[in-house]
Amino acid sequence: xxxxxxxxxxxxxxxxxxxxxxxxxxxxxVWIVGEDPAVWFESIGDVTSAAxxxxxxxDPAAARVAVLSAEGEFxxxxxxxxxxxxEFGSVSGIVSxxxxxTVFDAALQxxxxxxxxxxxxxxxxxxxxxxxxxxxxxxxxGGAELRTxxxxxxxxxxxxxxxxxxxxxxxxxxxxxLASIRTSGAMWGNRDAEVPWGVMESxxxxxGDWATPDDxxxxxxxxxxxxxxxxxxxxxxxxxxxxxxxxxxxSTVTPSDLEALEDSLRARRSGTLPRxxxxxxxxxxxxxxxxxxxxxxxxxxxxxxxSEEREEWLAVVESGVRDSLELPPGFELRLVxxxxxxxxxxxxxxxxxxxxxRRGGEG
Numbered sequence: 001x002x003x004x005x006x007x008x009x010x011x012x013x014x015x016x017x018x019x020x021x022x023x024x025x026x027x028x029x030v031w032i033v034g035e036d037p038a039v040w041f042e043s044i045g046d047v048t049s050a051a052x053x054x055x056x057x058x059d060p061a062a063a064r065v066a067v068l069s070a071e072g073e074f075x076x077x078x079x080x081x082x083x084x085x086x087e088f089g090s091v092s093g094i095v096s097x098x099x100x101x102t103v104f105d106a107a108l109q110x111x112x113x114x115x116x117x118x119x120x121x122x123x124x125x126x127x128x129x130x131x132x133x134x135x136x137x138x139x140x141x142g143g144a145e146l147r148t149x150x151x152x153x154x155x156x157x158x159x160x161x162x163x164x165x166x167x168x169x170x171x172x173x174x175x176x177x178l179a180s181i182r183t184s185g186a187m188w189g190n191r192d193a194e195v196p197w198g199v200m201e202s203x204x205x206x207x208g209d210w211a212t213p214d215d216x217x218x219x220x221x222x223x224x225x226x227x228x229x230x231x232x233x234x235x236x237x238x239x240x241x242x243x244x245x246x247x248x249x250x251s252t253v254t255p256s257d258l259e260a261l262e263d264s265l266r267a268r269r270s271g272t273l274p275r276x277x278x279x280x281x282x283x284x285x286x287x288x289x290x291x292x293x294x295x296x297x298x299x300x301x302x303x304x305x306x307s308e309e310r311e312e313w314l315a316v317v318e319s320g321v322r323d324s325l326e327l328p329p330g331f332e333l334r335l336v337x338x339x340x341x342x343x344x345x346x347x348x349x350x351x352x353x354x355x356x357x358r359r360g361g362e363g
Contacts, residue, residue: 026327026328026341026357026358026359026360027328027357028357028358029355029356029357030072030340030356030357030358031071031072031355031356032072032345032353032354032355032356033057033066033068033072033074033353033354033355034351034352034353034354035351035353036074038074039066039074041057041059041062041066041352041353041354042059042061042062042352043059043060043061043062043352044057044058044059044334044344044352044354045058045059045060045091045092046058046091046092046093046094046334047094047334047335047342047343047354048094048095048096048335049070049096049335049337050096050099050101050116051096051097051098051099052099052116053069053070054067054068054069054070054075054116055067055068055069055070055072055335055342056068056078056094056096056101057354058091058092058093058094058103059091060090060091060092062081063079063080063081063082063087063088063089063090063091064077064078064079064080064081064088064091065077065078065079065091065094065101065103066078067101067116067118068354070337070340072354072356076117076118077118078101078103078114078118079091079103079112079114079120083108085112085120085122085123086112086114086120086123087112088103088105088107088108088112089105089107089108090105090106090107090108091103091104091105092104092105092106092107092135092136093135093136093138095138095139097139099115099116100113100114100115100116100121101113101114101115101116102114102139104126104136104137106133106134106135106136106150109125109126109128109133109134110123110124110125110126111123111124111126111137129169129175132149132150132165133149133150134147134148134149134150135147135148135149135150135151135164136148138212139215140168140212140215140216140218140233141215141216141233141234142170142216142233142234142235143170143235144168144169144170144233144235145168145169146166146167146168146212146218146233147166147167147168147169148164148165148166148167149163149164149165150164151163151164151183151185162182162183162185162187162199163180163181163182163183164180164181164183164206165177165179165180165181166178166179166180166181166210166218166220168218168231168233168238170233170235170238176237176238178210178218178220178231178238179208179210179220179222181206181207181208181209181210182206182207182224182282183206183207183282184201184202184203184204184205184206184282184286184289184306185199185200185201185202186199186200186201186202186204186261186279186280186281186282187199187279187280188200188262188265188277188278188279188280189277189278190274190276190277190278191274191276191277191278192274192276193274200261200265201306202261202281202282203261203305203306203307204253204257204281204282204284204285204286204305204307205223205282205285205286205287205289205304205305205306206223206286206289207222207223207224207282207284207286207288208220208221208222208223208224208286208288208289208291209221209223209288209289209290209291209301209302210291211291211292211293211299212293213293213294213297213298213299215233216232216233216234217230217231217232217233218230218231218233218238219231219291219293219298219299220291221246221288221290221291221299221301221316222288223250223284223286223287223288223289224250224283224284224286226245226246226248226249226250226287226288227243227244227245227246228243228244228246228288228291228299228301228316229242229243230242230243230318241318242318244316244317244318244319244320244321246287246288246301246303246314246316246321247314247321248287248303249287250284250285250286250287251284251285252283252284252285253281253282253283253284253285257281257285258279258281261279261281262277262279265277265279285305286305287303288301288302288303289302289303289304289305289306290302290313290333292333292334292335292336293336294315294336295336295337295338296338297317298315298316298317298318298322299315299316300313300314300315300316300333300336301313301314301316302333309329309330310326310327310328310329311326311327311331311332311333312324312325312326312327313325313326313327313333325360327341327343328357330345330346331343331344331345331355331357332344332345336359337359338359339358339359340356340357340358340359341356341357341358341359342354342355342356343355
């Protein structure tokens with residue numbers, strides 16, 4: 001294994017090379033939600049915060065959204081599973097503006113808006129361009145919308161199939177494509193026939209991610225090119241502002257990595273797979289597998305693959321890398337607030353919980 005793929009090694013070098021601070025690792029949770037059967041998460045997806053400090057938690061498996069106080073107190077559920085007004089086929093993303101919460105439903109291709117007190121305001125269909133289904137719609141300044149497409153796998157199309165496209169649709173109708181990001185999925189199939197086939201998680205990490213620090217800025221973290229790029233959304237155009245290089249280069253996926261992936265697949269599906277497998281996997285171990293907006297400025301970029309027990313994140317601003325942080329084992333960061341790090345955790349029985357740690361001060 002590459003030395004810089006090992007935990008802590010490259011993070012120690014980061015402080016020397018870039019002069020950034022290695023932030024103290026959080027250890028004691030401030031609060032935990034999900035231990036009480038009255039507030040039970042079947043899953044935890046998107047997590048965001050509202051203007052009043054409330055925390056909104058998507059539960060995609062249960063098709064609903066939890067509203068918590070900033071102290072982790074459960075307040076109420078928004079929506080439920082169904083196809084009627086204010087109901088969801090899925091919960092793909094949450095957007096909070098003022099006292100209004102808009103939930104995107106990729107399964108039904110529509111949005112539902114609520115007040116924070118639970119009042120349902122409206123449910124509306126999402127317009128679609130071409131044949132690709134919309135993954136998320138995020139309102140931006142000047143009447144523009146940031147949109148993503150749902151990734152899909154089509155056997156035989158190689159690495160061009162499992163892509164999520166991020167683009168801005170301006171009020172004028174013009175479309176600016178910002179990035180196409182390969183998922184972390186690997187397609188497998190019978191090398192000698194068209195069937196059977198399926199998709200599995202590779203563990204190599206998605207090729208990048210995006211975040212919106214405000215309603216006129218989009219930041220794209222590219223895990224194959226090892227860079228973070230800032231865009232400004234204006235009424236007349238989308239302007240590329242600057243980019244920051246990440247201190248870690250992606251590693252090429254090796255034949256040994258693919259063999260380990262196939263061994264893992266065969267161990268889970270013993271006796272049901274063909275003798276000769278064709279696996280279409282990501283070409284690299286990504287070094288930008290997640291991105292979250294930071295209310296203190298800039299974004300946090302996850303530089304560790306999902307197969308690592310401890311997530312490693314960098315705080316990146318337009319002038320460069322500011323901080324680095326290694327999180328507790330099994331903790332998956334989903335939201336950064338001014339005072340908290342909020343994320344998903346699960347116990348040995350796979351009971352899902354939302355956990356918050358106190359965030360360290362600025363360096």
